[in-house]
Amino acid sequence: MTTARPTDDAAPPALRALLDDFLTALRVEAGLARATLAAYRADLTTFLAWAGRRGAAAIEDIDAVLVVDYLAHRRAEGLAESTVARDLTSLRMWMRWLASEGVVPRDPTARLQSPVLAKLLPHTLNVEEVERLLVAPDGDSWRDQRDRALLEVLYACGARISEAVGLTTDRLDSELRVVRLLGKGSKERVVPIGARARGALRDWITGGRARLPGARQRREVFLSAAGKPLDRTNAWRRVKAAALRAGLPADVHPHSLRHSFASHLLAGGADLRAVQELLGHASIRTTEIYTHLDEDHIRGLHRLYHPRG
Numbered sequence: 001m002t003t004a005r006p007t008d009d010a011a012p013p014a015l016r017a018l019l020d021d022f023l024t025a026l027r028v029e030a031g032l033a034r035a036t037l038a039a040y041r042a043d044l045t046t047f048l049a050w051a052g053r054r055g056a057a058a059i060e061d062i063d064a065v066l067v068v069d070y071l072a073h074r075r076a077e078g079l080a081e082s083t084v085a086r087d088l089t090s091l092r093m094w095m096r097w098l099a100s101e102g103v104v105p106r107d108p109t110a111r112l113q114s115p116v117l118a119k120l121l122p123h124t125l126n127v128e129e130v131e132r133l134l135v136a137p138d139g140d141s142w143r144d145q146r147d148r149a150l151l152e153v154l155y156a157c158g159a160r161i162s163e164a165v166g167l168t169t170d171r172l173d174s175e176l177r178v179v180r181l182l183g184k185g186s187k188e189r190v191v192p193i194g195a196r197a198r199g200a201l202r203d204w205i206t207g208g209r210a211r212l213p214g215a216r217q218r219r220e221v222f223l224s225a226a227g228k229p230l231d232r233t234n235a236w237r238r239v240k241a242a243a244l245r246a247g248l249p250a251d252v253h254p255h256s257l258r259h260s261f262a263s264h265l266l267a268g269g270a271d272l273r274a275v276q277e278l279l280g281h282a283s284i285r286t287t288e289i290y291t292h293l294d295e296d297h298i299r300g301l302h303r304l305y306h307p308r309g
Contacts, residue, residue: 011045011048011049011052012048012051012052012056012057012058014057014058014059015048015051015052015056015057015058015059015062016045016048018059018098018103019041019044019045019048019094022040022044022094022097022098023037023040023041025097026040039090040090040093040094043086043087043090043091044090044091044094046087047070047087047090047091050070050073051066051070054066054069059098059103059104060104062095062108063108064108064109064111064112066108067088067091067108067109067112068112070087071084071087071088071115074087081115082115084115085114085115088109088112088114088115089114091109092107092109092112095107095108095109095110096109123251123252123253123255123256123259124256124259124260124263125248125252125256125257125260126260127264129246129248130155130257130260130264132246132247132248133151133242133243133246133248133252133257134148134151134152134155134196135148135246136151136242136243136245136246137151137242137245141208142207142208142209142211142212143208143225144208145200145203145204145207145208145209146204146208146209146222146223146230146238147238147241147242148200148203148204149197149200149201149203149204149205149221149222150164150222150230150235150238150239151200151239151242151257152193152196152197152200152201153167153179153193153197153201154239154254154257154258155197155257155260155261156191156193156194156196156197156261157179157181157191157193157197157261157278158191158257158258158261158262158278158279159181159191159258160183160254160255160258161232161235161236161239161254161255162232163181163182163183164222164235164254165220165222165229165230165231165232165235166182166220167179167181167220167221167222168219168220168221169205169219169220169221170219172201172221175198176193176198176201176202177192177193177198178190178191178192178193179191179193181280183280184280184282187280189277189278189280191278201221204221205221209221209223212225212226212227213226213227214227214228215227222235235254236253236254239252239253239254239257240252240253258279259290261278261279262275262278262279262287262290263290265278266290266291272284272287272288272290272291275287275290
């Protein structure tokens with residue numbers, strides 16, 4: 001269910017003035033982006049319009065009970081829990097600022113718990129599905145050679161699509177045993193690759209790639225028919241085309257191979273910290289989502305083999 005956002009005029013004047021002061025502080029002192037400021041304004045204006053209809057005309061009228069009632073109202077509208085969580089975050093930011101400025105004696109949202117959001121597990125492929133995907137480009141054309149190499153790099157290295165298309169020849173060692181991927185924040189990590197990925201890369205670099213126009217002047221490993229660097233959009237399309245060819249679900253995408261890389265390593269007994277390093281995650285918390293996939297695997301084995309599974 002979608003609810004129209006009220007205009008600023010729908011908010012009580014005194015509260016609207018305090019909201020304007022807060023947004024000015026965020027813009028001038030915190031330097032927040034225009035889109036972020038617009039999101040805060042929309043969230044808080046919606047709340048103030050609702051609060052005004054409930055009789056709240058001054059900041060003293062906003063307490064924890066009113067906030068809880070508002071969050072319940074938002075749920076009753078059928079909004080996602082993530083939207084309710086964002087509403088509370090916006091309110092909490094505003095109330096903390098008002099408390100820090102001495103406008104209110106205390107933050108009424110301080111003791112409110114944020115909604116528990118379901119941790120969405122990433123889409124992964126099993127080993128057999130990955131195998132079908134990797135061999136889908138089974139022809140001898142330069143395009144099939146390139147697509148095989150691209151798919152192998154995405155899976156063998158757990159690379160993001162941007163890291164794969166940004167891979168340059170100087171980031172490959174002479175034996176093609178490791179690649180140096182340039183990740184988020186221009187952080188470089190070294191990832192080993194297996195024999196199959198090495199073979200696919202070698203076939204592409206010495207075969208189809210070498211025959212493309214202007215290839216010798218290009219540093220990028222993956223090129224288009226015109227000899228220009230393959231961009232993310234077209235790389236994405238090549239993965240989707242291979243998935244279709246392999247008879248895999250329509251929701252397979254480049255990140256599916258990265259997720260599969262991580263979950264297969266953990267299922268095989270790899271250390272979580274090692275997987276974190278291979279994926280280039282700054283925080284172990286980001287990698288921990290894959291332990292849930294591993295737990296599913298363990299539970300499946302338990303159900304299959306344990307007499308009381």
